[in-house]
Amino acid sequence: MARVRPAGWLLGAGALVLLYALPWLVDTVRTRMAVEILYFGLFAVSFNLLFGYGGLLSFGHAATFGVGGYTLGLLLKAWPAMPFLVALAGAALAGALAGFVIGLFCVRLRGTYFALLTLAFSQFLFAVAFKWRAVTRGDDGLIVRTSDMVVPGVGTLALGEPATFYVLELTVVLLCLAAAWRFTRTPLGAAVVLMRENDERAAFLGYNAFLTKLIVSRWPPPWPRWRGRSSRPSSGSSPRPPSTSPWAPSSSSWPCSGAPAPSSVPSSAAPSTPSSRTGSRRPRRTGSSSSGSASCS
């Protein structure tokens, strides 16, 4: 790795300070926007890990995003007293587990077949989220009040406040980014790239393609999940009631895998989601409001 020069450190530190100070520099609307930018950014990074590094084009990436979001929401709903970070860890774990199980089946296939099988799984999860109204409340979305976070020695953080939430989210996102960056520099991370370039050759060299692909397919999911949960509490559309924006099923619909935008449509405009038209034969997925491009290395 190239050595980072002092000017680089200074620039990085400045950017960091600026990032943390952002909520006090801009108004609430823009803070909310920054919250969305952060979690979609993390989503893109996790997708890049999968496709850019691993060469695995997955249409099911948003499914793990959805699993994370729903897990956090349901955990907090079932045990309102649960500390936020515990629920967060639970959500990350559930997402990783979902990614692992899906990966178990998918990584044996390649190219288009892989993409389509991940699509099938993500559509399956979407259908479950959409139809299992008793648990997920279907198209209405899941509305959860976030409990405040108690930090020993600091006091209570009101997560309903966009600024507080932003700071927490930024911290989590930065930690995830650091972990992802670190991962690409481990031997395992290098093996992943090797696999993308030529998995036959990698196999000759003694790498287990199946295992490596499986690991990478499971690895990124934790990040989406993180954001998964971040998005719900943060983007409440009404200013006061904290964290009441519903987590809608379209967040796990497949177009999200490549175009991060769609999920933002329902999560901020959920009470009148365009997809909740009555009488539609099948659930309609809302289109993307802006086209975010999937990251490819």
Added chain:
Amino acid sequence: MFPFPVYATQALHGLVYGMLLFLVSSGLTLVFGMMGILNIAHAAFYMLGAYLAYTTVGWTSAFWLSLLTAPVAVGILGGLCERFLLRRTHAFGHAYELLLTFGLFFMIQEATRWVWGSYTLQVAVPAALQGSVPFLGSQYPVYRLFILGVSTVICLAMAAVLLLTRTGIVIRSAVSDAQMVSALGVNTALLSTGVFAVGSALAAVAGVIAVPFVQADLAMGTTILVDTFVVIVIGGFGSLLGALLASLMIGELQSFGILWFPEFALVFEFVLMAAVLIIRPQGLFGEKG
């Protein structure tokens, strides 16, 4: 459970939707067979067909005219996409082609939103096809039978072209081995563009005949896209016969799924698709890839 006519009506519904699905997925599976491209934008062409029908009907109030204008316009667009976009991406491999068509899908969808707005647009059933006919003691809408008729005719015409004409033989050979056909002196590049254009036009035809029955909205592309994926996976990539059988299967599965297990109807096809991919990735009629 239900009286017999309910089953019969439901079976007919499934047949109608299945044939519509076949119109869309036949182009998709042919293109995949020849070029190895899973064209996600195909569903956007279907949607575009529906919106163009709306405009044609709005300007000339002639529904029949839209059966000509929409496929021609969409066919040209499809040909251009293949010639100027996909061919350039070919060298980078299938994942990039997949992403390109994925991007095209969203571009067309957003362009449609820009031009026509986000509203659901209605196209009236042409006067000659309004009303319903008695069917086993109940009534069945004539227009659905029209959909069934048109798609059956197109299906037969396609079979005739592919099985009986020289072009058809060349196309079928290109599906099984494009490189070899090219080595024999056939201009496969031109053939690819042609097949892509015709496939897009077929999707547009499906869009036109579907629009009085489903209405044009921005989600119609996504809705049918997933179903066509399921169809070509189950039928086998590149197999027309497989696409036909799988289309009818999915049509009936949805139709009866809604009747018996309304809660889970949506889940069945994906479970089926996942099962096929896991147990027999080449599908029912596909060749091992």
